[in-house]
Each structure stands twice: as C-alpha cells, then as structure tokens.
Amino acid sequence: MVDYREPTLAIPYYNSKFMGQPTLEAITREHLAELGCTVELGTRLISFTQDEKSVKAKVIKYSGNGGEEVEEDIEAAYLIGADGAKGVTRKQLGLSFLGTTREDDLMVLGDIHLETKGLDRDHWHFLSPMSRDVRISFRPTDELGKDGWQFGMSSCTVDLKGLVHDEEALVNCIQDSVGLGDHVKVKEVMWVSDFRPNMRMVNKLGAGRIFVAGGMDFNIAWKIALVYKGLSPASLLDTYTAERLPVIAEMLGFTTKLHDRTFDSSYVEHTARSTVDEDDNSKQMKSKLERAMRRNGKMYMLGVNYRTSPIVVDEFVPTPTSGVAVVQSTYGDSQEGILRAGDRAPDAPGLMPVGAPVCFDIFASTHHTVIMFAPALAVPVVRSVLATLDQSVPREVVRRVVVLPGSASGPDGRVEMSSEVDQAIDAEVLVGHAGHAYRGYIAESQEVKIIIVRPDGVVGANVRGVTGLARYLEGVFGRMVGMH
Ligand SMILES: Cc1cc2nc3c(=O)[nH]c(=O)nc-3n(C[C@H](O)[C@H](O)[C@H](O)COP(=O)(O)OP(=O)(O)OC[C@H]3O[C@@H](n4cnc5c(N)ncnc54)[C@H](O)[C@@H]3O)c2cc1C
Numbered sequence: 001m002v003d004y005r006e007p008t009l010a011i012p013y014y015n016s017k018f019m020g021q022p023t024l025e026a027i028t029r030e031h032l033a034e035l036g037c038t039v040e041l042g043t044r045l046i047s048f049t050q051d052e053k054s055v056k057a058k059v060i061k062y063s064g065n066g067g068e069e070v071e072e073d074i075e076a077a078y079l080i081g082a083d084g085a086k087g088v089t090r091k092q093l094g095l096s097f098l099g100t101t102r103e104d105d106l107m108v109l110g111d112i113h114l115e116t117k118g119l120d121r122d123h124w125h126f127l128s129p130m131s132r133d134v135r136i137s138f139r140p141t142d143e144l145g146k147d148g149w150q151f152g153m154s155s156c157t158v159d160l161k162g163l164v165h166d167e168e169a170l171v172n173c174i175q176d177s178v179g180l181g182d183h184v185k186v187k188e189v190m191w192v193s194d195f196r197p198n199m200r201m202v203n204k205l206g207a208g209r210i211f212v213a214g215g216m217d218f219n220i221a222w223k224i225a226l227v228y229k230g231l232s233p234a235s236l237l238d239t240y241t242a243e244r245l246p247v248i249a250e251m252l253g254f255t256t257k258l259h260d261r262t263f264d265s266s267y268v269e270h271t272a273r274s275t276v277d278e279d280d281n282s283k284q285m286k287s288k289l290e291r292a293m294r295r296n297g298k299m300y301m302l303g304v305n306y307r308t309s310p311i312v313v314d315e316f317v318p319t320p321t322s323g324v325a326v327v328q329s330t331y332g333d334s335q336e337g338i339l340r341a342g343d344r345a346p347d348a349p350g351l352m353p354v355g356a357p358v359c360f361d362i363f364a365s366t367h368h369t370v371i372m373f374a375p376a377l378a379v380p381v382v383r384s385v386l387a388t389l390d391q392s393v394p395r396e397v398v399r400r401v402v403v404l405p406g407s408a409s410g411p412d413g414r415v416e417m418s419s420e421v422d423q424a425i426d427a428e429v430l431v432g433h434a435g436h437a438y439r440g441y442i443a444e445s446q447e448v449k450i451i452i453v454r455p456d457g458v459v460g461a462n463v464r465g466v467t468g469l470a471r472y473l474e475g476v477f478g479r480m481v482g483m484h
Contacts, residue, residue: 002299009347009440010336011334011347020143044059045089046071055076057076058071058074059072077209077228095205097200099201102198102263105196106194108154110151111144112148113148113186113188114149114187122140126293137152147187171186205244222454231477247330303332306330307340309342311472315463344459345363345457348403350436351403364455366455369398369452372448373450385466392477402428403443404429450463
C-alpha cells in the first residue's frame, strides 16, 4: 500500500505506475529507435575477452523458426552486461554475489484471465482470509484485456513449489485460497513463474572495460560516453562502483526488512492459534497485515543520492556540530527544501528566455547543465565561471545557463541589459518566473549559486563560484581542466 502523493513542481511524477514488461520494452525500444538504435533480439552472449584497447565478445544469433544458430564476434570499446544476476557477464568477470537466498519464502506469480463477480478493477485486491493459509492477490492488468489479472500467492505453511508445473493444481489452489466459490473462476492461465528472493550483491560493478548493470542504470552510460570521447580520464569509470554500491547495499537492507515484515510467519501462527475472540483477533491481524504492506516514502526512490561520492562537490553543506555524528543515508526519503550535491536534481519549471513566454527544459542526458543563479548578469562570478568552462570543457558537453530572479524582469518579461558586456554574455539567459527554480534549488535572489546537473539528472556540484566549479571539473574531466 502506497499513499498517493500530489505531484509538486519539483517532483512532477510522484506516483508509480505498474505496467507489464512487454509494454515497458515497447516504450524503451521506441525511444532507442528515435536515437537510431535497434535491439537485436535472439542474440546470446557466450563469452568475452578484453585488453587495454577493446572488448571482444562472442555471441550466437538465432534466426528463429527452427533456423540456424550463427556465431558472431563483436569488437567494441566497452561492454555493459545487463544480463541479470545469473548472467554470463557477472560470472565470467568473477564478481562475487554474496548474500542469502530465501528458499522458503516462495512466491508464485502469473497472468490469468478471470471470471469475477464483485472484484472491481480500480484496486489491487489482497485476499487474506484469516482462516486460510495462502495469501493471494489480484492486480487488474488491462494489457491482457478487461478480464486480465496478475496474481501472486505466498504461504508460510503450504508448500506451493509444485504449482508452476501443474496447472490443474494451480487453478484449484487459486480457487480454494480465494474461497468465494463461483464468484472468482480462473478462465485461462497465461504464464506462471515462481520467485525466491535473493538478498545478494556484487563486490564491484565492473572490471576494466566491462561492467554489469541492472534495470536501467543511467550512472555508467554518460561516464563511458565522456571517457570514450577522450574527454574524461578512465578513472571516472571507477566512480560507478563508488556511487552505486552504497545505494545498493542500503537498498538491500531496507528491502530485506520489508520482506521480513511481509513474510512474517507470526501472522499465520497467530491466526491458527486463535480461538477466543475471532473478531478482535481478525482486527489485530488485519492491521498487522496492513502495516506490513505499507510502503513509506523511501519506496519512491526519489531520495536515492550520491552525497558520499568522491566526484560531487558541495560548498553549502552546514558545518557539523562537534560531537554529533552525521548519519549519511544514500537511500533516504526525499525532502523538499533541502538540496545537496549528489541528490536528484529537482525539476526547474518556469524558466523562460528573456522576453519570451515559453517554458524551457534545460536538462538532457547528453550534456551537463551549469546553472548560474545570479541577481544580475553583471555579477563578476558569472563571467569567471564562463571563462573557466571555456578553458576546461568543449561547449557541446556542458550547457551554460544563467537564471535571473523573476524580479530582474519587467512586467513585459524584458530584462534590462545594462551594458554591452551583458549583451555579449556567452550563455543562455533565462528568468526564473514565480521563483519555482529558485525555490527548488534553494537559491536566494540576491546571492550567486552555481549548480551543475549531470547527464544522469544528479546534482554534481552545489557551489559558490570558480573554486568549487574547478574542483568538480577536475573530478569529472580530470586533466582537461585548464586545457584549451
Ligand atoms: C517473478 C518475479 C517477480 C519479481 N518481483 C519483484 C518485485 O516485486 N520487486 C522487485 O524489486 N524485484 C522483483 N523481482 C526481481 C527483479 O525482477 C530483478 O531484480 C530485476 O529484474 C533485475 O534486473 P536486471 O536488469 O539485472 O536483470 P533481468 O531483468 O533478469 O534481465 C536480464 C536480461 O538479460 C537476458 N540475458 C541473460 N543472459 C543473457 C545472455 N547470455 N545473452 C543475452 N541476454 C541474456 C535475459 O533474457 C533478460 O532479458 C522479481 C523477479 C521475478 C522473477
């Protein structure tokens, strides 16, 4: 159970949306096609080797319909293996996968078509009758049609192992567990699978030119792009492990606790013992189950951060009070009103080019964005920041934006350009209307604040001027600082 949260200007997409893998894959492929990439299906990675210059991978391509298997060698600068925990990349790289597998906490899941009376399609239904041993849930899945549902079953007392290979037993178990007779009837089972939770993680996320990635990891892509183009030193790639591993470790600790609460066997044992006051007992169990299923703010994952990263720079961190230990969480809850280098960059709505009433999106995964919050264009820091950028990095990898407070523009949106120097400024000049961007980035209208947003949407630097900027550029672009 996750509370609905009203979107805010800084976080416009608060609430998650469930969708099936085919839908998600179609969306991802559509975006890749726009970027000129196609996904070659039916291709399996078999093995790979690497040296200082490249990676050589062996793959097998299947032509389908009982056709031939064709072996192919691919040479590439880097390899990212997103082939899952059991994949060949992790194993061949010799990365450890330490932790535990909860063999007994088995879940059986699948897609089914149901004939139902009374199960509405606006909710995810958790049916846990107090007298039954199997918990079952049905989530409406419109991608399968108006009678399509995804079910999930678990039990602390009943062995569900065989159900994946025995459809008749599965259907009977579903009907019995629901206990509503003909009100819920299984029409068709589309697929079924079992799932044992693994609380495991690798010791590092890559070696040399080869990396492992899970889900959709933006952290490594932009770093490889910069190193590949010769704009950053290869050591930048080490920060992938340095930034992600603490997040993964903390996430595993958190999700393990959630899992333990959800699979808490006392829920069932307590139910089985109950004899005296059934109503009272039911109420207690219901609230216990509700508590176990409740997911708090961390689950939005908007508080995931790299504050401890060696390449982020923050000059606004308050000096810690002596004797008070600062607990640094990389998987915290997001807190509007607090922004540190390493945090997710808040959206910056209401940015408008001087004199033009159109909203502007200044972030993209293909470049860094340096935002200079300044009370006026004539502030000297603006010019020194631009000069440092000119000396350090090519224009195409860093977008430069000056954001003036809304008060700097007149009623017609025009900003008074005070001198020729102002007009010649080599950056996009925007006005932060209604103060949204200033609030999101905790900038005062009379102060100068330099924010660098990385291509992966993380605040890389939260600094006052050139010194902090140079430290950030040194960390990411290394020896490029100061070069023309
Ligand atoms: C039934 C089930 C339910 C789950 N429920 C949850 C949940 O509720 N919440 C949660 O957080 N996690 C859940 N998980 C776990 C979650 O799905 C995984 O943690 C996540 O998918 C891992 O992502 P990944 O990208 O690392 O690997 P995967 O999603 O496993 O993707 C790996 C891909 O690589 C492909 N591949 C493998 N080997 C090769 C090769 N040699 N060559 C080419 N391609 C290859 C595979 O076919 C697959 O498409 C569930 C898992 C299962 C199985």
